[in-house]
Amino acid sequence: MMQFLTSSAENGWRVLGGSVSSKAIPLNEVVPGAPTILVLGSEGTGLRPLVERSCTQLVRIPSNVPVDLVPGEEECIETADNFSGGSAADFRSFLAVESLNVSVAAGVLLHHLTGNEYYKNDSSMVDQQNNALE
Numbered sequence: 316m317m318q319f320l321t322s323s324a325e326n327g328w329r330v331l332g333g334s335v336s337s338k339a340i341p342l343n344e345v346v347p348g349a350p351t352i353l354v355l356g357s358e359g360t361g362l363r364p365l366v367e368r369s370c371t372q373l374v375r376i377p378s379n380v381p382v383d384l385v386p387g388e389e390e391c392i393e394t395a396d397n398f399s400g401g402s403a404a405d406f407r408s409f410l411a412v413e414s415l416n417v418s419v420a421a422g423v424l425l426h427h428l429t430g431n432e433y434y435k436n437d438s439s440m441v442d443q444q445n446n447a448l449e
Contacts, residue, residue: 332370339373
């Protein structure tokens, strides 16, 4: 798989890896339209390290909390006080596992990469149909 992804990137494809890592850029910073291969990992462990390194860019869906998020000590005390689950470590653990089902994440990513263009084209077709009726 890594050879395919690397070869595809060398041939002009953008290889986007879905990730909750802090290294990933937010989805709204990804420009739709370029030829893209979307790579998603398993729901439990995400992308394998070799696959992740084969991606040209890592992307995250906003509101996903980075797995490697480590709040400062003051934040830990403040958030832990408001978290009924217990300690600051429990709170960080709670945040770290918050993620979307892989099929839902795929839908959100694909909608951004292709869906916005579809709706733009769809609305222009409706305008053309309305103009034809007038």
